[in-house]
Amino acid sequence: LRYRHRMGWIYRGDRLQSFLRKHLPVHTFDELKTPLYMNSVNINTGGVIYWGLPSFRDVSLEEAVYSSCAYPTAFKPKEINGKYYMDGGIVDNLPIKVTRYTKPDIIIAVNLRYRGSLDGKNIENKGIISIIDQANSIIGQMMTDYNLQLHDDLPIILIHPKVEEYDFLDFDHTEELIAEGERATNEILDKHPIFSKSNGSKVFNFFFKSKPIFDVDPDKCTGCGNCIIHCPVDLYALNLGQAKYLTNQRERCTSCLDCIKHCPYKAISFVEEKETFSLKTV
Structure with a gap:
C-alpha cells in the first residue's frame, strides 16, 4: 500500500511537557542534589546520548525527560539544539x-x-x-x-x-x-539479602553465582534443536534424537537461560546454587 499523506502522532506531547514543567521541583541538571542520567536517541542518526553527562547538561530537565520517553508513533520527537530526539529505549531499553x-x-x-x-x-x-x-x-x-x-x-x-x-x-x-x-x-x-539488617548493624551479603545445572526431561524433549540454536556457547547436542546438556562444558555457561526461554515444550529446567559471604558494617 502507498500512503499519500503523513500520519500524525497519537499524542502531540504538549500536555506531557506542561505536566513536567509544573511538577518537576527543579529545572536544570545543576540544581539536582543527586546525579541524574537518561538516554535519548537521535532519530536521524541512531546515535544514543545520555542527558546529564558533562557534554549534555545544557538542556532543561523537562526537555531531557520528554525526549527520553518520547515513544515512537505515540509522541512527537523533541527538537533540542537543532536535533531531534526520541525514547532511548528504541536502542537501549535498560541503559x-x-x-x-x-x-x-x-x-x-x-x-x-x-x-x-x-x-x-x-x-x-x-x-x-x-x-x-x-x-x-x-x-x-x-x-x-x-x-x-x-x-x-x-x-x-x-x-x-x-x-x-x-x-x-x-x-x-x-x-x-x-x-x-x-x-x-x-x-x-x-x-534481597544485600539489604538485610542484624542487631542494628547493616549486613551486606555478596553472592557469587555458580553456573546453573540444566536438566532435559526426556519425556518432553522432541529433539527439535531449539536449545542448540539459541545457546550462545554450544552447551547442547543431540543424542539419539534428544537434546543432551554437556555437563563437562558447564563452566562456559553464561546463565542467559535462552535454552529454557526458547524451548517450545518446556523440557528444560535448571537449578543454581549460590555461594555467599557477608560483610558487616556498624
Whole structure:
C-alpha cells in the first residue's frame, strides 16, 4: 500500500511537557542534589546520548525527560539544539551501560518492558495495537537479555513488575501499575539479602553465582534443536534424537537461560546454587 499523506502522532506531547514543567521541583541538571542520567536517541542518526553527562547538561530537565520517553508513533520527537530526539529505549531499553561511567556500588534496575508469557491471553485477537505492543515487548526483552549478558560483571539487582496484562500505552490503570511497581520494589528491599539488617548493624551479603545445572526431561524433549540454536556457547547436542546438556562444558555457561526461554515444550529446567559471604558494617 502507498500512503499519500503523513500520519500524525497519537499524542502531540504538549500536555506531557506542561505536566513536567509544573511538577518537576527543579529545572536544570545543576540544581539536582543527586546525579541524574537518561538516554535519548537521535532519530536521524541512531546515535544514543545520555542527558546529564558533562557534554549534555545544557538542556532543561523537562526537555531531557520528554525526549527520553518520547515513544515512537505515540509522541512527537523533541527538537533540542537543532536535533531531534526520541525514547532511548528504541536502542537501549535498560541503559545500565551508563554505570560504566558513574561506577555505583549497587545497580537497581527496573525492567518495565518485561511481559513474560501471555499464553492463553489471545493476543492475536486483541487488535493491531496490542499485537504491535507485544512485538515491541519481545524485541525489548531480547535487547534486555543481551544487555544483561554483556554486563554480567556489574552488581545488578533486577526488578520485574508483573505488568503482563497491561498494554504499554495503558493510561486507564495508572494506579494499579504504580501499586505493582511499589510491590515489586518493596519485595526486593524486604527480601534481597544485600539489604538485610542484624542487631542494628547493616549486613551486606555478596553472592557469587555458580553456573546453573540444566536438566532435559526426556519425556518432553522432541529433539527439535531449539536449545542448540539459541545457546550462545554450544552447551547442547543431540543424542539419539534428544537434546543432551554437556555437563563437562558447564563452566562456559553464561546463565542467559535462552535454552529454557526458547524451548517450545518446556523440557528444560535448571537449578543454581549460590555461594555467599557477608560483610558487616556498624
